[in-house]
Amino acid sequence: MNLYALSAIIYTVVLVLASCFLFYYYKNLEKKEKRLHVSEEKVMQYVQKKSEAILSETLDQAKQILKSNASLQDDFMANIQKQIASVKKDQSPKEVADQIEDWYQKLLVKITKEHLQKTEAASKTIEEIASSELQEFKKTIQEELSHSHHFISQKVKEEFSASEGEIEEYKKKKLEEIEETARKIVKQVTLYAVKKQVREEDSEKLILEALQLAKKEGVFSDL
């Protein structure tokens, strides 16, 4: 709640209290008048003075409350002064209170209306700005998301390709290792099996056959 609205509420409360007080005081005076037979003129003078004093005090308080809002304060002060000035000596306290109340209610309606208009305008502006910013934000988010999506999919694609290559390389390497191991095993098993099968007489025969084969293949061709 801004200071403007706060001051308005406080002032309303003060005026209502003042009116109630004046009304109550007048009623008491009427009773006293009947009882004490005081003259009407004296009573009126007293009431007027009292009202002025109360209004003046209220005005002081309002001045203090509205100190921060100079223009409003000025307007208000001017109006208050005008209202005080317009109070006629022959007016009854009730009439004065009604007049001030009426003036104040009009002022309050006016202020409320202005305030509502300003608030509505401000709300509308805020709504428009918020809507515009929201749209902008949504657009930015969508763009960012789109960019991120593209970037991520690209990255994933790249990483996948790289991983695929690495996996292929790894598979190839592993297969080569397995083949090499298999070769070694086959060789060792074969050698073991053949060794077991070769007897001494076979060895001599194999040596002589090897030499014959060497001759046949021309190892000693220059001799």
Added chain:
Amino acid sequence: MKIDIKSLLDNILTKNEAAGYIYGLESLNEAMYQTNTTWTQNLKKHISSSNYQVLSRYLKKNPAISQDPESFKAFIALIKKEIEQIPLVTIMIIMDPSIELKQKITQLMMKMLSRKVFIEYEKQPSLIGGAAIIYKGRYFDYSISGYLDKLYQKYL
């Protein structure tokens, strides 16, 4: 003097034996200058029993060689030359060869090549069987392991 000295080397099968034979002949040649021993004594002393009979017979047929030290020196030079011309074949086999096997191999080589070769043997159990040959600095693999290697290269 017509000398067929090839027959003198029939019992010499390796380079080492040939070197020992030459050393014996040179010792015999030096002994010819001594007067306290006979020729036969020197011959027995310096030449191995396997070659003694052959050389003794040969020298009886060719007496001029042992008549003086210089002639014998010329005879040694001829033998050295002959030995140098005999090629060396290294045969690698899985075991130490028996005398019978060595004879079989020598006979086979003589039959196949129609000439004398010095044969040296090297034990190589990893060959499994057959033989590998080193001749004139080149290696020829006719072993079972060599054959298996070729098979592996072809099919594995």
